Amino acid sequence: MILITGASSGLGAALAKLYSIDKHPLAITGRNERRLSQISTSLSHPVTVLPCDLCDPQSVSNLLDDLDTPPSLVIHSAGSGYFGKIEDQDPSSITDMLNNNIHSTIFLLRELVQRYRDQAVTVAVVMSTAAQSAKAEESTYCAAKWAVKGFIESIRLELKGSPMKIVAVYPGGMATEFWASSGKQLDTSNFMTANEAAIMLKQALVSTEHGFVSDITINRQ
């Protein structure tokens, strides 16, 4: 069973399409039930649709209760962007963005580790190249993604010796709905499509008996 968060849009939806072609047992989640169900009906193989706001810890617990089997792979693609000069940013939009990136990851990982730390579960956490370098007019988004990076690197230390593995994923710009809600006007015509990024991520998510790819940066040309 593969669980994909943020699957109602963008990278998560593209990953759901790719894994459904392989007929993997799949569960997809996001907050928007209508978009999740549209994605689900467009897939080539039946999937389980489990709407969830990952910022609500009880909903995250219910989400994992509702999985038929423990997941072998969780791809956490849910997140949101909010940009602009710091003096122009709106406090409630900053809070929403921090919650969608930081709280979602903390609450999801907390539940996953509680339940599966002794099982071979791979958790791929999608951050951004904004977690790797500072970017002007992306200060609060960088703060969110750097926070997620610090969080997952610390959890990796807590999981030392456990079969549960955390994969850090750092994509560059993708042409998705992310930008429309971010407050930043820019031309995304040269950005990767979500499908391109999903193909590269799926190919990179490999492991052998004694090794796994732990950190994945997907740069745009």
Ligand SMILES: NC(=O)c1ccc[n+]([C@@H]2O[C@H](COP(=O)([O-])OP(=O)(O)OC[C@H]3O[C@@H](n4cnc5c(N)ncnc54)[C@H](OP(=O)(O)O)[C@@H]3O)[C@@H](O)[C@H]2O)c1
């Ligand atoms: N697009 C880019 O250029 C870019 C670049 C680097 C990194 N990233 C990161 O890549 C990931 C995917 O981005 P994308 O471009 O695919 O964005 P997107 O098209 O806007 O999709 C974001 C997804 O996250 C879900 N989501 C947001 N907040 C949530 C919450 N509180 N609970 C549950 N689901 C939530 C949304 O679903 P609902 O609205 O249905 O909840 C949606 O499915 C994000 O983490 C983003 O920060 C994006």
